[in-house]
Amino acid sequence: MRLSRYFLPVLKETPSEAQIVSHRLMLRAGMIRQQAAGIYSWLPLGFKVLRRIEQIVHEEQQRAGHIPLLMPTLQPADLWRESGRYEAYGEEMLRIKDRHKRDLLYGPTNEEMITDIFRSHVSSYKDLPLTLYHIQWKFRDEIRPRFGVMRGREFLMKDGYNFDLTYEDAMHAYNRHLVSYLRSYERMGLQAIPMRAESGPIGGDDTHEFLVLAETGESEVFYDSEITDLRFGDRAIDYDDVAQCRAVLEEFTSRYARTDDTHDAAAFEAQVPEERRRSARGIEVGQIFYFGTKYSEPMGATVVNDKGERVPVHMGSHGIGVSRLLGAIIEASHDENGIIWPEGVTPFHAGIVNLKQGDGAADAACESLYSALKAKGLDPLYDDREERAGAKFATMDLIGLPWRITVGPRGLKNGVVELTSRRTGESEELSADAAVDRLAQIYAPHL
Amino acid sequence: MRLSRYFLPVLKETPSEAQIVSHRLMLRAGMIRQQAAGIYSWLPLGFKVLRRIEQIVHEEQQRAGHIPLLMPTLQPADLWRESGRYEAYGEEMLRIKDRHKRDLLYGPTNEEMITDIFRSHVSSYKDLPLTLYHIQWKFRDEIRPRFGVMRGREFLMKDGYNFDLTYEDAMHAYNRHLVSYLRSYERMGLQAIPMRAESGPIGGDDTHEFLVLAETGESEVFYDSEITDLRFGDRAIDYDDVAQCRAVLEEFTSRYARTDDTHDAAAFEAQVPEERRRSARGIEVGQIFYFGTKYSEPMGATVVNDKGERVPVHMGSHGIGVSRLLGAIIEASHDENGIIWPEGVTPFHAGIVNLKQGDGAADAACESLYSALKAKGLDPLYDDREERAGAKFATMDLIGLPWRITVGPRGLKNGVVELTSRRTGESEELSADAAVDRLAQIYAPHL
Structure with a gap:
């Protein structure tokens, strides 16, 4: 969505x-x-x-x-x-x-x-x-x-x-x-x-x-x-x-x-x-x-x-x-x-936050991530609004999706996105493909 | 079921x-x-x-x-x-x-x-x-x-x-x-x-x-x-x-x-x-x-x-x-x-009728068919009751499952089961594997 x-x-x-x-x-x-x-x-x-x-x-x-x-x-x-x-x-x-x-x-x-x-x-x-x-x-x-x-x-x-x-x-x-x-x-x-x-x-x-x-x-x-x-x-x-x-x-x-x-x-x-x-x-x-x-x-x-x-x-x-x-x-x-939703009941499996809506590379990366997650049977929520990053993070935290993928121009230059756990707050930089694989693995018992 | x-x-x-x-x-x-x-x-x-x-x-x-x-x-x-x-x-x-x-x-x-x-x-x-x-x-x-x-x-x-x-x-x-x-x-x-x-x-x-x-x-x-x-x-x-x-x-x-x-x-x-x-x-x-x-x-x-x-x-x-x-x-x-349920809404995808409940070969063939259909994502109804064949057919007709597979000792000797369309009443003899494949194909647009 x-x-x-x-x-x-x-x-x-x-x-x-x-x-x-x-x-x-x-x-x-x-x-x-x-x-x-x-x-x-x-x-x-x-x-x-x-x-x-x-x-x-x-x-x-x-x-x-x-x-x-x-x-x-x-x-x-x-x-x-x-x-x-x-x-x-x-x-x-x-x-x-x-x-x-x-x-x-x-x-x-x-x-x-x-x-x-x-x-x-x-x-x-x-x-x-x-x-x-x-x-x-x-x-x-x-x-x-x-x-x-x-x-x-x-x-x-x-x-x-x-x-x-x-x-x-x-x-x-x-x-x-x-x-x-x-x-x-x-x-x-x-x-x-x-x-x-x-x-x-x-x-x-x-x-x-x-x-x-x-x-x-x-x-x-x-x-x-x-x-x-x-x-x-x-x-x-x-x-x-x-x-x-x-x-x-x-x-x-x-x-x-x-x-x-x-x-x-x-x-x-x-x-x-x-x-x-x-x-x-x-x-x-x-x-x-x-x-x-x-x-x-x-x-x-x-x-x-x-x-x-x-x-x-x-x-x-x-x-x-x-x-x-x-x-x-x-x-x-x-x-x-x-x-903080447990994985088994979360309304969406992961949130995608686009740090710079309107930026060609960021938009394209988010779209591709969104499709890749759906292709794995996952149900992502893509925050594609033109909003400050802070407001987007606050919404994702409030609604409690267990995983957030943050996509921005800076990370994309290095070929990475950021995967963040809602529960621990810990973030990891990894390629978009690796993030998709990780989430597919996490949710395998719940699909 | x-x-x-x-x-x-x-x-x-x-x-x-x-x-x-x-x-x-x-x-x-x-x-x-x-x-x-x-x-x-x-x-x-x-x-x-x-x-x-x-x-x-x-x-x-x-x-x-x-x-x-x-x-x-x-x-x-x-x-x-x-x-x-x-x-x-x-x-x-x-x-x-x-x-x-x-x-x-x-x-x-x-x-x-x-x-x-x-x-x-x-x-x-x-x-x-x-x-x-x-x-x-x-x-x-x-x-x-x-x-x-x-x-x-x-x-x-x-x-x-x-x-x-x-x-x-x-x-x-x-x-x-x-x-x-x-x-x-x-x-x-x-x-x-x-x-x-x-x-x-x-x-x-x-x-x-x-x-x-x-x-x-x-x-x-x-x-x-x-x-x-x-x-x-x-x-x-x-x-x-x-x-x-x-x-x-x-x-x-x-x-x-x-x-x-x-x-x-x-x-x-x-x-x-x-x-x-x-x-x-x-x-x-x-x-x-x-x-x-x-x-x-x-x-x-x-x-x-x-x-x-x-x-x-x-x-x-x-x-x-x-x-x-x-x-x-x-x-x-x-x-x-x-x-006569259309395939898109039928409660079960196919009925399995065992003509001779208690017969080792018939029971085994039905069990194997039942598992094979489920493995394809289909939802079969297996009539495993000790009832006359006529009563089993009447029930399947009444509840309207679009396809029925009939399994009996005589067919099994020839390596076949019978696949019957509820709508046309037409039957075909084929191997159990072929029946499963046929049903998987029929239901592919509905799964």
């Missing part, structure tokens, strides 16, 4: 309404615009990151064998009356009447609807196991929306639901989700720690939240410092292998790690040596639940088992806060000059 | 509520499920096609230089009060009150919001031309939703908005949209004819609708039969070239083609020789509008021009009915056995 033709409305001033850094930076970088309390437009740069995150979630869910579909944003109230949650959900549920005075609601989650889909179409244990998921806009009418997309009202969530014949099968689905979530977050450049948590209004016995450590987190968390050394990395995993998935769960959840809801000071002291006890703040970016037959029983989601008996299925639900992740990533990765 | 692990709830019986063939086939093929009147879940197969169509629209819009963003589904009523449409829109607008009794609405379209975004961030003619678009769920509270996704209440639409300094620039944007729409529909295997139309509640002077001819179309259309010979094809187009885009518009709109709203029998007779006069029914799958300063004036969307004067921008809006397109494509492409 050429910046002269893009729509990137960066703000010079820091908006006064934003209390936390990710909200400030998303506004300043022209990523979002508030349209009503807790309701945002995703401007082009924000939309690009949202799509990259969504894409990672899709890929990792499908790798785990989970099947995508798409449920609508609006739901009939009757489904929620069946489960008993229509009255129970309270004022966070946005209730709507259509022109025929029928009760609808804007879905805050989809247990009822997916259970309805299941019971209408599945009747034999032979069709299990089954995990269906979607990535769809949800609405929760928060009384005080704030922190930008971190606590918005209209938000994008991936929610997945497993249907299994037995408790054991459902626990395998639970573990599979844990593994796929670890992979997803790592691809986004995040460390998200599974912590034992309370189940909240969805209900459930076994549940872990995934928390990203950040000063602005809404939850206080307590954990064994050894946990932060764990990485899933690029190990191979067979999602059908029960023991393998369980081993990952055990590796990542055997050490003490809890949110304040479930924190037990005595257990913390008993289990963790003092020098490894940590308390910090965390941002919740996902949660996995096993809730058994809580919905399948009242809603009649049953299958016939191999003995010919009709039994309710074991279910769980598993969520990733897709839109909220943008805020979480920025909270975890920024400096005083702006955002 | 292996069918044994997929969720494809095909129906044996034809649902009685469905009045038109696309609705019947989408229900029978397990593509959608109605959740409330005019509100559908997109089951896995339907969701896949929806995504393919969405992807084509994204690619063609970006090729034309249009910039994606994403506006929320809910909008504040105040924006619509500014334009005067809040009261005017009538009962099709779904009006909502949140917990603080603030008026929201589920967006039926986005002229107001995009104009608000524009006026907040753009103030100079130097930032023009600009075309922003999104693909987002909309809601129109139809009094009598019907025909499945063809006339749903919650529906997915691409809506784009151009902002230009002058009428001439805006007309170039109009032409650019026309070209990009022709390309998009052709990639989906559709012929959609631009026809002069009425503007409806969005308002506007210049407007064309794109219609797919089909017996079940909601509009009566009148046209010169020469129009159906026109193809955009794979010609190169420079979207910045004003004359080139205008020439395409002229080529595709100079012959008589109108919907019943604008039909003029006298003009039809005067302009079209009798043997070329046609009347038929059509399904509207898109519309382009130029409406000048209808929104920019009341809402204050102005820029400073090169003389230092503040002037309202010229705008247009341009829509493609993404979810409705699934219905339109099926109406235009099916037979008595089911859907």
